[in-house]
Amino acid sequence: MVKGALRMGGKWLAGIAGFLVVSLSLGILASVLFLPAVAIGAAVTDTGARVLDAVPSDLEVPELSQRSYMYASDGTTLLATFYAQNRVVVSLDEISLAMQHAVVALEDRRFYEHSGVDVPGMARAFINNSTNPDDIQGASTLTQQFVKNSLIQKAALEGDTEAAAAATDVSYARKLREAKMAVELEKKYGKDKVLEGYLNIAQFGPSLYGVEAAANYYFGVSAKDLTAVQAATIAAVTQLPNGLDPQKYPDANRVRRNDALAAMLRDKYITQQEYDDAVAVDVAESLNITPTPSSCEAADALNAGFFCDYVVAELLNSNVFGETAEDRLALLQRGGLHITTTLDLNMQAQAYGAIQRQVPTGDPSGVGQALTAVEPGTGRIKAMAQNRNYKAGESDDATYTAVNYNVDRKFGGSSGFQPGSTFKPFILAQWLRDDHALREPFDGSKTKYTNERWAAKCLDGGSMIPQGGWSVSGGAQKNNTALRATTGSMNASYAAMLHKLDLCDVRDLVASMGVTRADGAEWELLPSMVLGTQLVSPLAMAGAYATFASGGVFCPPTGVEAVTDADGQPLQLAARECTRVLDEGVANAVNSALLAAVNGGTGTAARLPDGRQAAGKTGTTDRSRAAWFCGYTPQLAVAIWTGYPGEQKILKGKIGDNYYGEAFGGQLAAPVFKWFMTDAMAGLEKLKFGPVPRLLEYGKQIRVPSVVGMDPKAAKDKIETEGFVFKLSSDKVESDTIAAGLVAEQDPSRNAYAGSEITVKLSSGPPPPPPEDG
Numbered sequence: 001m002v003k004g005a006l007r008m009g010g011k012w013l014a015g016i017a018g019f020l021v022v023s024l025s026l027g028i029l030a031s032v033l034f035l036p037a038v039a040i041g042a043a044v045t046d047t048g049a050r051v052l053d054a055v056p057s058d059l060e061v062p063e064l065s066q067r068s069y070m071y072a073s074d075g076t077t078l079l080a081t082f083y084a085q086n087r088v089v090v091s092l093d094e095i096s097l098a099m100q101h102a103v104v105a106l107e108d109r110r111f112y113e114h115s116g117v118d119v120p121g122m123a124r125a126f127i128n129n130s131t132n133p134d135d136i137q138g139a140s141t142l143t144q145q146f147v148k149n150s151l152i153q154k155a156a157l158e159g160d161t162e163a164a165a166a167a168t169d170v171s172y173a174r175k176l177r178e179a180k181m182a183v184e185l186e187k188k189y190g191k192d193k194v195l196e197g198y199l200n201i202a203q204f205g206p207s208l209y210g211v212e213a214a215a216n217y218y219f220g221v222s223a224k225d226l227t228a229v230q231a232a233t234i235a236a237v238t239q240l241p242n243g244l245d246p247q248k249y250p251d252a253n254r255v256r257r258n259d260a261l262a263a264m265l266r267d268k269y270i271t272q273q274e275y276d277d278a279v280a281v282d283v284a285e286s287l288n289i290t291p292t293p294s295s296c297e298a299a300d301a302l303n304a305g306f307f308c309d310y311v312v313a314e315l316l317n318s319n320v321f322g323e324t325a326e327d328r329l330a331l332l333q334r335g336g337l338h339i340t341t342t343l344d345l346n347m348q349a350q351a352y353g354a355i356q357r358q359v360p361t362g363d364p365s366g367v368g369q370a371l372t373a374v375e376p377g378t379g380r381i382k383a384m385a386q387n388r389n390y391k392a393g394e395s396d397d398a399t400y401t402a403v404n405y406n407v408d409r410k411f412g413g414s415s416g417f418q419p420g421s422t423f424k425p426f427i428l429a430q431w432l433r434d435d436h437a438l439r440e441p442f443d444g445s446k447t448k449y450t451n452e453r454w455a456a457k458c459l460d461g462g463s464m465i466p467q468g469g470w471s472v473s474g475g476a477q478k479n480n481t482a483l484r485a486t487t488g489s490m491n492a493s494y495a496a497m498l499h500k501l502d503l504c505d506v507r508d509l510v511a512s513m514g515v516t517r518a519d520g521a522e523w524e525l526l527p528s529m530v531l532g533t534q535l536v537s538p539l540a541m542a543g544a545y546a547t548f549a550s551g552g553v554f555c556p557p558t559g560v561e562a563v564t565d566a567d568g569q570p571l572q573l574a575a576r577e578c579t580r581v582l583d584e585g586v587a588n589a590v591n592s593a594l595l596a597a598v599n600g601g602t603g604t605a606a607r608l609p610d611g612r613q614a615a616g617k618t619g620t621t622d623r624s625r626a627a628w629f630c631g632y633t634p635q636l637a638v639a640i641w642t643g644y645p646g647e648q649k650i651l652k653g654k655i656g657d658n659y660y661g662e663a664f665g666g667q668l669a670a671p672v673f674k675w676f677m678t679d680a681m682a683g684l685e686k687l688k689f690g691p692v693p694r695l696l697e698y699g700k701q702i703r704v705p706s707v708v709g710m711d712p713k714a715a716k717d718k719i720e721t722e723g724f725v726f727k728l729s730s731d732k733v734e735s736d737t738i739a740a741g742l743v744a745e746q747d748p749s750r751n752a753y754a755g756s757e758i759t760v761k762l763s764s765g766p767p768p769p770p771p772e773d774g
Helices: 002-034 043-053 099-105 119-131 144-157 159-166 172-189 191-199 211-219 227-236 250-267 272-279 296-302 306-318 326-333 345-358 422-435 482-487 491-499 503-512 529-530 538-549 584-600 670-680 692-698 710-723
Strands: 068-071 078-082 202-204 337-341 368-374 381-386 443-444 477-480 560-564 615-620 628-633 634-641 653-655 658-659 702-703 725-734 744-746 751-753 758-766
Touching: 068 306, 078 296, 099 144, 099 191, 099 227, 099 250, 119 191, 144 159, 144 172, 144 191, 172 191, 191 211, 202 211, 202 227, 202 482, 211 227, 227 250, 227 272, 250 272, 296 306, 296 345, 306 326, 306 337, 306 381, 306 560, 326 477, 326 615, 345 381, 345 503, 368 529, 368 670, 381 670, 422 482, 422 491, 422 503, 422 529, 422 538, 422 584, 422 615, 422 628, 443 560, 477 482, 477 491, 477 503, 482 584, 503 529, 538 584, 538 615, 538 628, 538 725, 584 615, 584 692, 615 670, 628 670, 634 670, 692 751, 710 725, 710 744, 710 758, 725 744
Parallel strands: 068 337, 725 758
Antiparallel strands: 068 078, 337 560, 368 381, 368 634, 443 477, 615 628, 628 634, 653 658, 702 751, 744 758
């Protein structure tokens, strides 16, 4: 009995204490609402006054975290959405009256009567909560809730854990701070802006912020189209965003939803009939769940997940979008950006289709294939595809990966792949820059280099000797030309060409064309670089070949066309200046050689069927561990890689629909180029590459050796040794001085371009004697 009395007395004492706190608080609150600040006097209100004096009267409303969107090049096709908080900020006129009425009726029925604080409601709640701690009542107005949410949002954006804790502290001091801010907020902004702010900032689901995101997710509609029952369903959630989620807890939501509908009926926002119809609606059946994935996985529906991932990496690697990677990620996930990319949806579908035709996703061989297409003269990435499905993170399904085979490691790619002979055009370009010519003769027969020095002016001593020497096989020919070595992809002959160049010049040229090691390492200055032994990405190769296609102008590849902020204002993009890195004549000479490689060399499988000019180069690494084709027209450059991701396995056996001994680039990659480009170029003008300067075709004119008086075999050997082409004419020349069967004439006889044709005519002996007089 005594214990019971004590318990009763304890409850009574708590009630008295609570009443005193309430009296004090309400006195301070009244002073905030109705009296000048100087009138807050007396010792009994001193503590409360200090609390209020410490509160800024002007609430700093933070920028709300919003979804960002990524679009294809048409500016309308959505690829992906990104957010830290799933929110779409909308104006009040974009929110249905039903939604506005549901929230006001349920959460703050005197919203349009008070000045930010509902004094009678707060008094009632204070007294109840002080005397009945098991039956807590709320008293915050919508304005106060907006203040609280704003403080929480600001603390989250700034990473201020103390401010976040203060914003959610369960205390009368916090309520008083909110009250003062709420009053000032309404004075400054007015009711409509406060309601708009609340409806955008409040949480209306487990991961849904603002009524637009909630309307999108729960019903697949915009907030402006919400009906009364839909609005009540959403309004019900905000009290307990997880516990009243209509998707997971429809029964709990129904109770609160019906409370909202009853409040709307009470306040004459809906009629009795509308109320009766609405409460009869089953919550679960009324939903139309429409998720908004926050990643590039959504873009994979258009086979563009890897391109999307690259664009994200491009943004996160650009200091234009923030000083740190964290700042850039925050801008992407919270800034409400609209990102228009360079992706051509038609070309993307064509690229994906061409790959699927050769090595489809899920092919039992496990072979990977990737394709990137870049527009010459702009650097725009028009397509990026591979025969894998995109999935962020790890997956047990081998058909899914987060690794983009097309790009460097820093952009979400692998460590790269050896490009094989697709690297040779860079050697050819430097060959031409160093005053050599396509038809210039040279000895390409050497296959073993033991103690020979290789020029490398950027190294100590200006040269290097490979440790243990270096050997090369295939394509050895004594009397060769760069043109012939290119069309036949002749390794030994290309090694001989490189031996006449400086390794540092080659490295610098390659770098100026945007090709770096995909693994981030420095180029190794070794003779083997001529065979494409160092790791690169398809994107880098496509960008470099686009330089040839554009006549020698390099434009850094990019997937970003334009970015606007949440207010529609354009953001400054990183400078993407195009730079001339090759003389136009040099580029045209490379184009001519690679055109010959497609029309009659190792790349004939890439030849386009409509007579359109296409240049390119096949590439196959040692023992067919990777197969490439890099090619282009004047309008588009493409790089295609085929191999085993992360493994050094030989490409052989059944791959796709075909069987191979050891597969080559001309078999696995070149046909994909043909299929893709045939579709991608359809309807476009058939442009031709520019003319090759005669100097770069043949070189400087040099002295032609005289072979007059020689027998045909000796004459042929001498002419070809000097770098010319021997041609024996069927015409004979009478000569009194040169015996029959020997060379009597040659044309030209003085100077000619290296590689020129020298026509010789043999002597038929002296002319017959004139007939004797009769």
